[in-house]
Amino acid sequence: MTRNTGLTIAPFPGGFGAEVRQIDLAGEVPAEAAAELDAALDAHTVLVFRGQDLNEDDQLRLAEVFGGGTLRSHPDEKRAETTAHARAIGLVTNIRENGKPIGSLPDGELWFHYDGAFIDAPYRATLLYAVEVPDSGGHTLFADMYRAFDALDPDTRAVLRGRTCLHYFDHVTYAERADPNPDLDQVRHARHPAVIRHPHNGRPVLYVSPLQTARIEGMNAAESASLLTRLFAYTENPDLIYEHVWRKGDLVIWDNWGTAHARTDFPADQTRLLRRSIVRGKPLAEAAF
Ligand code: OGA
Ligand code: MN
Numbered sequence: 001m002t003r004n005t006g007l008t009i010a011p012f013p014g015g016f017g018a019e020v021r022q023i024d025l026a027g028e029v030p031a032e033a034a035a036e037l038d039a040a041l042d043a044h045t046v047l048v049f050r051g052q053d054l055n056e057d058d059q060l061r062l063a064e065v066f067g068g069g070t071l072r073s074h075p076d077e078k079r080a081e082t083t084a085h086a087r088a089i090g091l092v093t094n095i096r097e098n099g100k101p102i103g104s105l106p107d108g109e110l111w112f113h114y115d116g117a118f119i120d121a122p123y124r125a126t127l128l129y130a131v132e133v134p135d136s137g138g139h140t141l142f143a144d145m146y147r148a149f150d151a152l153d154p155d156t157r158a159v160l161r162g163r164t165c166l167h168y169f170d171h172v173t174y175a176e177r178a179d180p181n182p183d184l185d186q187v188r189h190a191r192h193p194a195v196i197r198h199p200h201n202g203r204p205v206l207y208v209s210p211l212q213t214a215r216i217e218g219m220n221a222a223e224s225a226s227l228l229t230r231l232f233a234y235t236e237n238p239d240l241i242y243e244h245v246w247r248k249g250d251l252v253i254w255d256n257w258g259t260a261h262a263r264t265d266f267p268a269d270q271t272r273l274l275r276r277s278i279v280r281g282k283p284l285a286e287a288a289f
Helices: 031-044 056-064 145-150 154-160 221-235
Strands: 008-011 018-021 046-049 090-093 110-113 125-132 140-144 164-169 188-193 195-197 204-206 213-216 241-244 251-255 259-263 273-279
Touching: 008 031, 018 031, 031 046, 031 251, 046 241, 056 125, 056 251, 056 273, 140 145, 145 204, 145 221, 154 221, 188 195, 204 221, 213 221, 251 259
Parallel strands: 018 046
Antiparallel strands: 008 018, 046 251, 090 273, 110 259, 125 251, 125 273, 140 241, 140 259, 164 188, 164 213, 195 204
């Protein structure tokens, strides 16, 4: 029997992502609502909550709803060692102290990527909460990578079957295509199937991104590069994208197994401050396709 938790889930017109209404995320999340949100994330991939007034504890409690436990956000971030929530709240911001960013991913455009693709068990979800946003730009784009897979022709699928890709994280370069031969001693990296099976709903997902996928293993360099170029066009197809225009008080959660995300440029002289938390993931297996 479905209990009436009071919240409503309004799918976006493009058929990808949903707004969750009639829920105040400050304080405890009732168990029935938690279960509904967890299922909604698997079903809709991106969940948007508007007009929330959340402190760090509220955000961490919400992250726990999605299971697995929260991880330290951006382990390279200085703040992680110095605050009470060192474990699990990071800042995505261009604010600087003594010229140094106080958080991560400070400036401008950010190309499509999956959070955690560079570790063996990519994150289940990322949560961002908007504390301060610029007047224009700095939108977050989410690509429906289930539909990207669905759009692949049979020949391309056949080439991808049994293939793995190398992914890495370069925390300096955010708007350049991944280097096909990164220095693997210098970057965190992992390999995953080119088409993953979503660990919860079993659907196939195209798992490549221009920012972090270096190459398709087992192909020659030119073939790998040209196939990746073709695949990235699916990620960047506007028909498959939900574009989130931030307002202060927005909380957005996305499923890092089903969507790749990117950020549009924004003025350098305006402050952007988002609080970030991530939910522990699982190793990814290849889909049957
Ligand atoms: C992230 C991220 C996008 C943004 O926090 O992982 O990609 O819009 N952020 O800042
Ligand atoms: Mn990201």
